[in-house]
Amino acid sequence: MTAHHARPIAHGGRLDAARRLYPDAPRPWIDLSTGINPRPYPLPPIAPEAWARLPDDDAFAALEAAARGAWRLPDASALVAGAGGQAFIQLLPRVFPARRVGVLGFTYAEHAACWAAAGARTATAASLDELAAFDVAVIVNPNNPDGRLLTPAQLARLAQAMTRRGGLLVLDESFMDFTPHASATALAAMEGVVLLRSFGKAYGLAGLRLGFALCAPARAAALRAALGPWAVSGPALAIGARALADESWRHAAAAACAVDAARLDALLTRAGFTVVGGTPLFRLAAQPDAARRFVSLCERGVLARAFPERPDWLRFGLPADEAAWGRLAAALEAGA
């Protein structure tokens, strides 16, 4: 186990910084630094009231019904909506304080940072067995950036152990939408589990700010009290309810992203990278020379995601269209 670093954290999506660092790069930038679906859910018409009025219980209820259907959530699990998955990552350490927090493997850095900011001692665990010794265990599943995927059966044992001894298993399923068979929402009713879901990544609407915590009712009540009323915007409630009820779009989007992920793997392999893993929304590629390749891509207006802690890794999101595929292919070839 290794100790975690303090903030600040490098994030994907920092196109503004890239533009300033590489002012001569060709425009428009091809931003592959996030795992956001580049083909967003088509925006439905938004009623004027969704903008004008404070969101009311009926709007929350419609969103909840759609989410329950989409995720086959057990009746015994409550659902809390917030302004993005990150809102819950910020909130969990304040609402469920703990002393010792273990995070599985190298993963999305905000979990450890937020627990540490709240005064917890955080450490990286290498296995589920190691995790079981902590007050709070955090698992990003599928994992960001390497896509490691644990089965609900593997997670159930840890969830039971945490529930038995009053601990907490945080399951971050931010990238689970396109692999729904692997979801552990069946565990979300257990006292020792909080399961997080994102809306913006799979639906390509990250600017909307919508995310969810699925958990037992007592934990949900505590989270709702901390969020306060009107934590989600009216447009987010309306668009989320519509999109989560649209099973055919989700199936088509999952298929399209799977095709693109395979195409991206082939492109990266041809360019000398070894594909380490990923999800349908991003691919993780390794190369000893990755730091230089990152700069070379930036000089050509292509932003990948680098990891200061893992200089041999680059993560790539899916290009949005043929123009972006062409720019990526040319930039990879030029830097090889």
Next chain:
Amino acid sequence: MTAHHARPIAHGGRLDAARRLYPDAPRPWIDLSTGINPRPYPLPPIAPEAWARLPDDDAFAALEAAARGAWRLPDASALVAGAGGQAFIQLLPRVFPARRVGVLGFTYAEHAACWAAAGARTATAASLDELAAFDVAVIVNPNNPDGRLLTPAQLARLAQAMTRRGGLLVLDESFMDFTPHASATALAAMEGVVLLRSFGKAYGLAGLRLGFALCAPARAAALRAALGPWAVSGPALAIGARALADESWRHAAAAACAVDAARLDALLTRAGFTVVGGTPLFRLAAQPDAARRFVSLCERGVLARAFPERPDWLRFGLPADEAAWGRLAAALEAGA
């Protein structure tokens, strides 16, 4: 000084509940239960990127520049954007913990409730002198619901006293937009002040969820760390930046609301109420029989704001159009 009640809190805008309680009321309901401008800022076109991408620093910077201009914010004061003024009311007690919190007069209930939920002892103070004895003093200015307005000079003394002894003055200016000459933003750079501003009320876009804390840089950094990245949606950043820079809309809206407020006062007076006060966005009216009048209005599809603690008061927002004015006038007359 009196002790505060615990949650739950009655809020305006609960049209869903009113519909269920009065199923036979004529539709559409005329919702006058909030202080939200019924003529919203016209929605500008929203770039697809504002929905799709994670909001970046450039989008925050554009919003901040517009807000600074609109409010003549001193350079030494920082600005933090969040998903509505309520987000900051929830956050302040967690970020700046305190033991004894005084709230001036009868006012918006969420301040005391959130401090109490965080473990503080809260009390209502009757004067600025009483407030000065607390670790944290909360003043809603202009006050909701009675419109009591303190001058920047009156507030400056309390702000200085709080700053001197490491206390905190929370100034909630949620309803200040249309009386900008009375704003105390000049005090926002002081160490002992956090000033809150709302966007959705004056701009008629409460569903957007956008609010601000203005304060010294160290307090701003603590609030930003607690909010985390991407706390405001892309559409809120874009619309807020556009609207706050639009001085001519703000002047015209302030004038229109002032005219409507005077018209509402005349209507309420004619109907047997005594107008106690208010702001350009809502009026507070007193009548010994107010509880019965509230029910009578509901039966006619008009929702006012009642106060369980003050059964002789009703608060009325501005009707949106002539049809709403007509319905309100008829309903008031029928119940007189």
